[in-house]
Amino acid sequence: ETGVTQTPRHLVMGMTNKKSLKCEQHLGHNAMYWYKQSAKKPLELMFVYSLEERVENNSVPSRFSPECPNSSHLFLHLHTLQPEDSALYLCASSHSGRDNTEAFFGQGTRLTVV
Amino acid sequence: QKEVEQNSGPLSVPEGAIASLNCTYSDRGSQSFFWYRQYSGKSPELIMFIYSNGDKEDGRFTAQLNKASQYVSLLIRDSQPSDSATYLCAVMDSSYKLIFGSGTRLLVRP
Numbered sequence: 001e002t003g004v005t006q007t008p009r010h011l012v013m014g015m016t017n018k019k020s021l022k023c024e025q026h027l028g029h030n031a032m033y034w035y036k037q038s039a040k041k042p043l044e045l046m047f048v049y050s051l052e053e054r055v056e057n058n059s060v061p062s063r064f065s066p067e068c069p070n071s072s073h074l075f076l077h078l079h080t081l082q083p084e085d086s087a088l089y090l091c092a093s094s095h096s097g098r099d100n101t102e103a104f105f106g107q108g109t110r111l112t113v114v
Numbered sequence: 115q116k117e118v119e120q121n122s123g124p125l126s127v128p129e130g131a132i133a134s135l136n137c138t139y140s141d142r143g144s145q146s147f148f149w150y151r152q153y154s155g156k157s158p159e160l161i162m163f164i165y166s167n168g169d170k171e172d173g174r175f176t177a178q179l180n181k182a183s184q185y186v187s188l189l190i191r192d193s194q195p196s197d198s199a200t201y202l203c204a205v206m207d208s209s210y211k212l213i214f215g216s217g218t219r220l221l222v223r224p
Contacts, residue, residue, distance in 0.1 A: 002159075002160075031210065033212060035214075041216075042214060042215065042216035042217060043158070043202065043214040043217075045211065045212070045213065045214075048211055050210065055209070055211075056211055088155075088157075090157055090158070092212065094206075094212065102148065102160055102163050103148065103160070103204070103206075103212050104160060105150075105157040105158050105159075105160075106157060107156075107157050108156075108157045110155075
């Protein structure tokens with residue numbers, strides 16, 4: 001248990017659905033990340049929030065919409081996804097603006113788009 | 115584009131041998147370096163971190179950092195079949211983004 005919790009663990013959705021992924025941490029961290037990991041591909045950084053402000057958006061399609069209401073919670077809102085969006089979505093958290101800080105991952109949400 | 119480079123492998127070693135995993139990074143301003151282990155279908159698990167030049171040992175694992183050469187490595191002594199996994203190098207860059215390499219797959223043969 002890393003202290004970073006993601007829900008749901010598994011999600012199957014149709015291309016016309018709208019769903020949200022949730023990430024929660026109670027480690028006192030102030031930076032949170034969304035990563036995408038497709039089969040046989042490296043981890044891709046999608047979004048970074050530092051002090052609840054988005055500081056990175058790696059050319060992610062607009063069908064992915066992040067939300068960070070406070071430093072403990074991070075959401076990824078999904079709508080009109082494509083089958084190629086099927087992947088493991090990982091949330092991580094760390095301290096921002098401070099050297100010597102570890103980052104911890106949640107267990108991930110395995111997303112399948114049908 | 116800030117990058118973290120790793121050899122994808124697989125790196126195959128016999129049980130009991132030393133496995134050596136290497137990583138280079140492009141952002142000279144990077145301060146924090148991490149090694150994660152990822153089993154198939156699971157999320158990455160932090161196994162080592164290093165911030166200062168030199169070696170850091172934790173059990174069978176030793177992380178080595180050389181900031182001048184922008185190089186970080188992980189040594190696994192007395193490798194076990196249970197060490198077979200993908201090892202991800204990660205670097206906290208100068209803008210505090212955590213950037214991952216593509217990972218090296220390690221196979222430890224019984």
